[in-house]
Amino acid sequence: MSDPYWNHSTHYHPDLTRLVGPGTRTALDVGCGEGLLTRRLRAAGAGRVLGLDLDPDQVDRARAAAGGPPERTGLDYVAGDVLAPLPGLGERFDLVTAVATLHHLPLDGGLRRLRGLVAPGGTLAVVGLTRPRTAWDHTVSAAAIPAARIARRRRGEWEHGSPIAEVTTSHSELHAAARDILPGARLRRRLYWRYTLVWRAPAGSADQDEPVRPGS
Numbered sequence: 001m002s003d004p005y006w007n008h009s010t011h012y013h014p015d016l017t018r019l020v021g022p023g024t025r026t027a028l029d030v031g032c033g034e035g036l037l038t039r040r041l042r043a044a045g046a047g048r049v050l051g052l053d054l055d056p057d058q059v060d061r062a063r064a065a066a067g068g069p070p071e072r073t074g075l076d077y078v079a080g081d082v083l084a085p086l087p088g089l090g091e092r093f094d095l096v097t098a099v100a101t102l103h104h105l106p107l108d109g110g111l112r113r114l115r116g117l118v119a120p121g122g123t124l125a126v127v128g129l130t131r132p133r134t135a136w137d138h139t140v141s142a143a144a145i146p147a148a149r150i151a152r153r154r155r156g157e158w159e160h161g162s163p164i165a166e167v168t169t170s171h172s173e174l175h176a177a178a179r180d181i182l183p184g185a186r187l188r189r190r191l192y193w194r195y196t197l198v199w200r201a202p203a204g205s206a207d208q209d210e211p212v213r214p215g216s
Helices: 010-017 036-043 058-064 107-116 135-155 171-179
Strands: 027-031 048-053 075-079 093-099 117-128 186-190 193-201
Touching: 010 036, 010 117, 010 193, 027 036, 027 107, 036 048, 036 058, 036 093, 048 058, 058 075, 093 186, 107 117, 107 171, 171 186, 171 193
Parallel strands: 027 048, 027 093, 048 075, 093 117
Antiparallel strands: 117 193, 186 193
16 A cells, blocks of 8 residues: 655664554654654654654644544643754653754764664664765665665655755764764665764663663
8 A cells, every 4th residue: 555655764664663662652753754754653653652743834834733632532632843952852761763953963963863862772863964085985876776766766755845965974973973973873875865873871870871881
């Protein structure tokens, strides 16, 4: 069945919803837009899902699409900057997601803020974009063009209306920052000019600043 909400980023929503498990009591989607992923995380079994977006209009759309109050739907939304103190963000979450959002933030500060929102034993999952800098980066980027053209003809491409920011971080810069800030994170180049980064917080410890493990 065709997905009317398909695009290069929502292509990876199934990877994110598969991270929802029996212990996912709370989830946070940073840069939630009109709330598509929050609804999918809730449908996958997350107990309570909070969406955060800088654009109040997008948050209003998300609230309307939720179909009812948070007490009934398990979905709630906040308009604001993830880097600023915000109501509802005084806790940590079992699952934190960020899709096409990290490049809107300072790399180190953004990763540290996202890390700080993850509960001990919880998971951070990022889908994002990097800027090609090396010959290999450009080779990988060029290889995605045929697949993207075929997908666009066959599936169309959902335009979600969120603002587009220039991507300045290279893959090597992201790799270095993730190695230092999120030791043990799994970073993979993916199709459609995307990467996925998945990190599991140490269980039973509030200390997120672990030493980098060799080879991570």
